Amino acid sequence: MKVKIDGETREVRTLWMEGQKIRLIDQRRLPHRFEITTLENHKETAKAIKNMVMRGAGAIGVAGGYGIAQAALEAQHMSVKGFETYLFEAAERLRKTRPTAANLFHAIDRCMEASISGSVHERVRAIISEADSVAEDDLSASRRIGEYGCDLIDDGFRILTHCNAGALAFIDYGTALSPIRFAHMRGKQVFVFVDETRPRCQGARLTAWELEQEGIPYAVIVDNAAGYYMRQGEIDMVIVGADRVAANGDVANKIGTYEKAVVAKENRIPFYVAAPRMTFDLSCRNGDFIEIEERDPEEVRSMWGLNEEGKPSKVLISEEKTNIRNPAFDVTPAEFISGFITEVGILRPPYSDSIYEAFGSKEG
Numbered sequence: 001m002k003v004k005i006d007g008e009t010r011e012v013r014t015l016w017m018e019g020q021k022i023r024l025i026d027q028r029r030l031p032h033r034f035e036i037t038t039l040e041n042h043k044e045t046a047k048a049i050k051n052m053v054m055r056g057a058g059a060i061g062v063a064g065g066y067g068i069a070q071a072a073l074e075a076q077h078m079s080v081k082g083f084e085t086y087l088f089e090a091a092e093r094l095r096k097t098r099p100t101a102a103n104l105f106h107a108i109d110r111c112m113e114a115s116i117s118g119s120v121h122e123r124v125r126a127i128i129s130e131a132d133s134v135a136e137d138d139l140s141a142s143r144r145i146g147e148y149g150c151d152l153i154d155d156g157f158r159i160l161t162h163c164n165a166g167a168l169a170f171i172d173y174g175t176a177l178s179p180i181r182f183a184h185m186r187g188k189q190v191f192v193f194v195d196e197t198r199p200r201c202q203g204a205r206l207t208a209w210e211l212e213q214e215g216i217p218y219a220v221i222v223d224n225a226a227g228y229y230m231r232q233g234e235i236d237m238v239i240v241g242a243d244r245v246a247a248n249g250d251v252a253n254k255i256g257t258y259e260k261a262v263v264a265k266e267n268r269i270p271f272y273v274a275a276p277r278m279t280f281d282l283s284c285r286n287g288d289f290i291e292i293e294e295r296d297p298e299e300v301r302s303m304w305g306l307n308e309e310g311k312p313s314k315v316l317i318s319e320e321k322t323n324i325r326n327p328a329f330d331v332t333p334a335e336f337i338s339g340f341i342t343e344v345g346i347l348r349p350p351y352s353d354s355i356y357e358a359f360g361s362k363e364g
Contacts, residue, residue, distance in 0.1 A: 061134065068127055103278045140343070277343065
């Protein structure tokens with residue numbers, strides 16, 4: 001990801017591991033301040049995932065894998081039994097942070113499976129290697145998603161996004177933003193309508209920031225304006241990311257995605273979901289079985305930003321006693337999805353067939 005720091009453009013990953021520490025962009029500070037923070041151990045990593053220091057299905061998956069690697073290094077001088085117990089407890093702590101995104105669970109499972117045999121030293125090395133592989137797979141998949149998805153974008157297309165499924169959400173390139181990045185790099189004229197994405201405003205804060213860094217034309221719009229622009233004929237396609245995709249093609253993504261899909265279909269606008277294999281959950285029959293995370297009402301009750309003096313400030317926008325519901329995700333049924341942009345190509349309906357053909361087997 002290209003980032004402008006002190007007037008100089010640099011290439012920076014969303015997060016990476018140095019020794020026993022995880023280094024990452026603190027996404028809570030953006031867009032007003034670019035800050036790299038450090039997570040010293042797996043407990044800090046679990047807390048950072050929960051508190052959305054990093055967010056996005058891919059990023060929290062990579063963080064989960066590196067969290068297991070941290071736990072392995074913390075327990076490297078224990079007996080085999082002590083090591084296994086410590087690792088199991090660390091895995092459970094990390095799994096409990098965010099229940100909806102499939103990548104987190106896939107990454108943890110991969111790292112745990114790498115630790116099932118050998119001496120403690122051998123297991124530690126195997127876990128670190130697997131955690132690195134999770135990160136590299138994430139990077140490779142997001143690049144291929146961009147290459148395949150770019151072909152869907154015609155010159156002059158105006159594209160709506162929701163939430164942030166860019167480099168900040170997937171180490172680099174992103175999912176929903178990856179085809180847009182590749183189209184821009186190949187000289188296509190594109191324009192992005194960026195849903196603000198309440199309540200945490202990942203679109204207004206993060207997607208807009210990424211597009212600004214890349215020099216891609218965009219405009220932030222309030223969530224309620226998307227239907228207006230669709231009906232006015234100003235949007236040619238919609239691309240969103242995903243946190244979990246069920247075996248039948250139902251998609252869990254940031255709250256508000258379902259609304260955009262319904263309105264896009266009503267206006268005959270293609271609606272694509274960009275997601276790698278790690279986001280598909282073939283053990284989940286349909287969207288009814290996806291657990292939807294309900295987050296702190298404070299996210300809705302307050303807004304964070306800079307005050308008139310340029311200092312970080314939180315503002316109460318409803319009474320403290322106001323009753324609030326805050327689901328972080330919703331489920332978009334497969335019937336509203338034109339196709340999935342994946343690292344193996346574009347998957348088309350019927351998804352119960354194309355998803356299994358791409359990523360599994362009906363017997364499995």
